[in-house]
């Protein structure tokens with residue numbers, strides 16, 4: 001497989017996983033809540049595929065894509081969302097609270113950013129040469145604690161990449177209702193160099209992230225990457241206040257999977273599609289048959 | 300010269316820094332020569348310059364930083380300059396730190412200690428004098444400790460702190476009290492009038508969190524049980540002694556060092572005998588530590604519990620004026636008055 005084909009496959013796995021979640025939610029297979037990253041798959045794959053094995057990832061409520069791009073097991077994620085014993089965290093965490101290898105997520109906006117700084121400082125102190133990546137959304141730029149964290153990251157030269165996935169909306173609030181000024185300048189104020197991209201091309205995100213991660217590793221200092229992107233699905237499930245036409249237009253212009261697909265041969269596209277379809281189906285069915293989580297013997 | 304609680308805590312920090320290179324101290328103004336607003340960290344930055352980190356005034360962010368450090372293999376200790384500012388720490392403590400181990404299905408540990416001084420009686424006013432620890436008691440996954448001013452066997456405020464830093468893999472909120480700092484440590488020699496028994500909860504298999512049980516030596520059986528922690532523990536001890544020698548009112552005093560999760564033994568045993576319990580705390584009275592302990596006693600002892608009383612701060616902010624503060628916070632005389640009433 002070429003790198004392009006691999007990235008295409010990884011994005012498609014996220015897409016088909018999350019489409020399945022949204023469909024099956026309606027049928028009551030899942031409960032609680034979920035946040036899909038349909039439309040933003042290029043961020044997850046483009047960034048995470050550039051990490052070294054010991055690097056650490058902090059992610060938020062919209063974390064399925066990050067987990068899958070990191071190599072997380074699809075059945076374990078389905079199972080976690082279904083509340084099964086075999087879930088990533090045995091059903092304790094659910095959709096937005098997972099830990100797998102060096103990936104950690106939490107559902108409180110902003111709080112993971114200082115934690116990422118602490119992790120980066122710990123890695124530096126241990127001389128492990130690992131770096132940390134933290135993902136936040138545009139809406140989370142409203143949380144004060146992240147600026148304390150930016151300050152400390154810069155002050156103490158934390159090997160940290162801060163990725164802002166700016167999908168121009170926070171739940172239902174358009175960015176222009178919530179954000180003053182310029183995102184890049186928020187980082188620059190703390191002496192953190194920031195790169196802004198406006199693309200759904202996974203190869204472009206990958207190339208730029210590769211370069212930034214190299215700087216983070218070599219300089220032992222933070223960088224920021226602002227990824228302008230588009231969310232095609234609802235914030236959670238069925239709670240999209242945007243009109244269908246608006247969303248359709250976004251899909252037409254900014255679908256990372258369609259963009260990639262155009263560059264691949266139709267043969268490889270159809271074989272990858274078939275492979276992913278089978279993977280998702282199998283993972284879903286196994287998870288569905290897995291035993292339900294219980295409190296027995298677990299204080 | 301007698302060792303003070305402050306010196307003991309300082310020795311605990313130094314010992315922990317010395318014992319384990321993953322221990323790091325963070326906090327505002329903790330560098331020498333200042334050594335922290337209350338001097339608990341004095342000398343640490345001189346001895347361990349690489350691992351004592353002066354920080355910006357960013358309590359919430361710093362708490363997150365310590366969480367990240369702990370998740371990735373360090374043992375950070377964070378000083379919050381005044382306990383009042385634990386409100387800024389609350390999101391990290393409640394929604395992040397205390398949850399991670401459990402919600403990640405026991406796949407991580409968070410060995411971290413957040414130390415902070417609570418308490419009034421120094422005229423610092425409404426935002427620098429509170430005892431807010433009740434807000435954090437009962438948070439699953441969080442251990443709340445308060446040292447007592449004793450040095451008995453191997454146990455002291457410093458050893459409680461040192462052991463929390465070095466051997467506790469779950470997050471600890473370590474509540475100091477400003478009035479405790481300058482108190483001398485009481486040893487068995489100094490406490491020659493007392494029988495002091497050290498007890499440990501069965502869940503505390505490493506015997507890290509002593510529960511001090513005090514009686515006047517050779518006294519007849521106690522008619523009232525008192526329980527208090529931190530500086531109120533010392534006020535209660537003085538009241539206990541005074542009433543025993545001056546008015547022949549005999550009580551047993553139980554001073555826990557682990558407030559949450561709370562262990563009902565040996566308090567329950569004592570109250571089962573006396574039937575009466577006085578609970579003293581410096582935080583406001585409603586929905587606090589005393590309320591929880593009283594409920595536990597009532598649930599467990601049924602009609603063996605004849606009387607329970609709480610003494611706590613009034614339900615107002617802590618005033619700055621000395622006279623006002625005195626009437627707002629529990630005093631030794633208040634403990635004595637209640638003991639008299641209860642033993643009548």
Ligand SMILES: Cc1ncc(C[n+]2csc(CCOP(=O)(O)OP(=O)(O)O)c2C)c(N)n1
Nearest residue numbers: 062107108109137138139140167169170171
């Ligand atoms: C502290 C906090 N406040 C509110 C929420 C509820 N909430 C969850 S996601 C979200 C929107 C976040 O927007 P953004 O940061 O842009 O990320 P996106 O959802 O667009 O990926 C909100 C308000 C939360 N989880 N945490």
Ligand SMILES: [Mg+2]
Nearest residue numbers: 137138169170
């Ligand atoms: Mg957004």
